[in-house]
């Protein structure tokens with residue numbers, strides 16, 4: 001009988017859970033041999049169903065790489081759970097590729113060793129808050145299957161002269177004994193420019209100590225230092241890193257990729273919200289955390305209210321004044337009157353109102369929109385045959401239908417039609433009329449519409 005993967009997974013989980021009390025007891029009584037035995041059993045049980053967990057347990061048990069247990073400097077270090085791998089972190093392409101190279105170098109350190117090469121392991125990551133510095137650090141620990149250790153600043157900065165330096169030494173002595181990711185968040189707090197600190201003497205000592213410690217750190221410890229303010233860092237210190245990575249304010253493309261992950265149809269069952277991506281990408285979110293929060297608000301509404309509040313939630317990012325709105329917003333009717341006056345004044349009233357002139361312009365723009373949206377000429381010819389095979393409609397109703405159809409299309413592609421119309425209106429009115437007169441005459445020379453008289457302004 002073929003065991004279904006889900007059943008197999010449940011069985012493995014259930015067998016592993018049964019071993020947990022023994023593991024806790026062994027840890028409580030500091031029975032290292034028993035801990036190793038139980039750990040190895042769990043690793044074997046979950047090997048097929050949870051390979052990453054199995055590997056992580058075996059890495060820890062590996063005698064050659066096992067931390068020689070000094071004493072765990074509890075007040076200085078915190079062991080945290082790494083919750084994400086690189087699959088879930090949205091990064092600019094070049095940074096993602098650097099990170100994947102580092103991971104590969106660690107996975108294949110055995111191939112580098114005979115050539116006297118070591119994997120690179122010192123990374124400085126900087127950029128404004130909320131764009132994934134902490135996530136990136138966690139992803140290294142997750143994908144390499146090693147502990148994620150964060151330095152606790154409260155304990156690190158000592159009250160007495162020299163105590164911070166001693167604490168740094170203690171941390172480095174500890175982490176050099178086993179494979180791990182050591183995360184120094186808000187690195188500017190200790191790696192500050194030696195010339196830029198009030199207590200210059202102590203700052204110099206700390207920075208010098210860091211320089212030496214980082215230099216001597218073995219490649220089994222991946223050091224990740226993060227800061228929002230890289231310009232405050234000592235430049236000699238920066239040079240000690242193998243990589244200095246910037247996670248900048250997100251581009252439209254990054255916001256789009258982030259929203260695509262957060263609103264993926266696999267986690268919005270019954271709904272396809274991908275039409276919102278362009279709108280979210282263009283909204284002025286300061287960082288990816290805001291994008292994630294926004295998408296989660298939408299998903300919560302899906303679960304609790306069947307999505308009835310989605311438009312409201314989205315309108316908040318477009319109409320709350322956070323999206324740059326055009327300077328002058330006139331009513332639609334006012335724009336209608338003014339644009340007609342503008343056409344009469346630009347081309348002359350006779351030409352602007354010549355039979356078929358205005359509607360030809362309209363069809364031209366509609367065709368350009370269709371072309372920009374990817375329709376091919378053949379589709380348009382077929383549509384034209386279809387329309388002209390049917391009875392003529394009422395002109396007022398047709399104008400209304402053109403309007404609502406355009407609104408519906410704009411919503412589908414995540415564009416605010418009113419905003420775009422207003423922006424174009426302002427652009428036309430701000431440009432030199434000669435430009436439009438020349439275009440009109442170029443078309444007239446092809447037999448489309450009438451030429452207008454260009455009045456030279458002296």
Ligand SMILES: Nc1ncnc2c1ncn2[C@@H]1O[C@H](COP(=O)(O)OP(=O)(O)OP(=O)(O)O)[C@@H](O)[C@H]1O
Nearest residue numbers: 089090091128129130131132133134135288289292
């Ligand atoms: N690059 C990203 N990919 C996916 N989600 C992200 C990303 N950046 C931020 N997020 C979302 O924002 C949250 C906060 O991100 P994170 O803590 O990594 O930011 P940070 O750069 O470390 O910020 P800070 O400077 O405040 O420490 C994450 O838990 C995640 O939900």
Ligand SMILES: [Mg+2]
Nearest residue numbers: 133134185226
């Ligand atoms: Mg952080």
